[in-house]
Amino acid sequence: MRKAARRTQSAVRPPGRPREFDMDTALDRAVRVFRDRGYHATSIGDLTAAMRLATGSVYKAFRDKHAVFLAAFERYTALRQEQTRSAAARGKNGRERLRNVLLSYVAHSRGREGRRGCLVVGSAVELSALDPVVGARVNAQLKTNEAFIAGFIREGQADGSIPGHVAADDTARLMICITQGLRVVGKTRLSLDGDRLVGVAMKLLA
Numbered sequence: 280m281r282k283a284a285r286r287t288q289s290a291v292r293p294p295g296r297p298r299e300f301d302m303d304t305a306l307d308r309a310v311r312v313f314r315d316r317g318y319h320a321t322s323i324g325d326l327t328a329a330m331r332l333a334t335g336s337v338y339k340a341f342r343d344k345h346a347v348f349l350a351a352f353e354r355y356t357a358l359r360q361e362q363t364r365s366a367a368a369r370g371k372n373g374r375e376r377l378r379n380v381l382l383s384y385v386a387h388s389r390g391r392e393g394r395r396g397c398l399v400v401g402s403a404v405e406l407s408a409l410d411p412v413v414g415a416r417v418n419a420q421l422k423t424n425e426a427f428i429a430g431f432i433r434e435g436q437a438d439g440s441i442p443g444h445v446a447a448d449d450t451a452r453l454m455i456c457i458t459q460g461l462r463v464v465g466k467t468r469l470s471l472d473g474d475r476l477v478g479v480a481m482k483l484l485a
Contacts, residue, residue: 302340305330306354309347314355314395317405318348349412355398356420362387363427373435374484377428377454381480384458385473393465400462421455428454432484441484450483 312321312329323344327334341347366383370376387393399420407414429451435441457480464471 300330300332300336303354305332305340306351309351310355310398311395313348313351314398314401317401319405345412349416352398352402352413352416359387359399360423367431372438372440373431373433374440374481377431377435377484378477378481380428380431381454381458381477382473384461385471385477388461388465389471389473393462393471394468396466397459397462400459400466403459421459424458425451425455435484445484453483454480 308329308331309326312325316325321344323334323337326344326347327337330337332340337347341350363380363383366379367376370379387397399417402413403417403421407417425448429447432441432445432447432450436443436445436447461471461476
């Protein structure tokens, strides 16, 4: 989390007088607004209300709405990575760890959490083609997630839980398509039979 905290600070103005609010709490509230409304439909007024800050405080801490978004994006991805790694850690081998990762995506694609959507997916659709800064961060995050999954495939091949003929990189790329698709389906309020879907996905490792 220290590394993530340093990344978050990169989108924030240099420190001056000590802030009178908790940055992580404020960013968590901003994340919820951006996930619910998207970037373009979110105004500074929406952010100040959600973050419970005066407009002046927001502008003192950040340059503009774009800077708030970048900091919120970094906060969101850091927390999601922590949640996913925690889920994976409960597995006993590479195959179980990967299955737990997929189940974690299903869980976050259900109910109110699912309807809020994924900030990475939302950013990819709304901003990547027009905003090179956001596009680069989305691309980097997807590559990180893909490498994470490929690592579990290779771990499973080493411990014998995944056949050696499985193409780790290609399969990891397809898994990314599945996980991001889950978040899109969750946003649309369609029902998800998590165990069944994950069972089908795991057949890619047969």
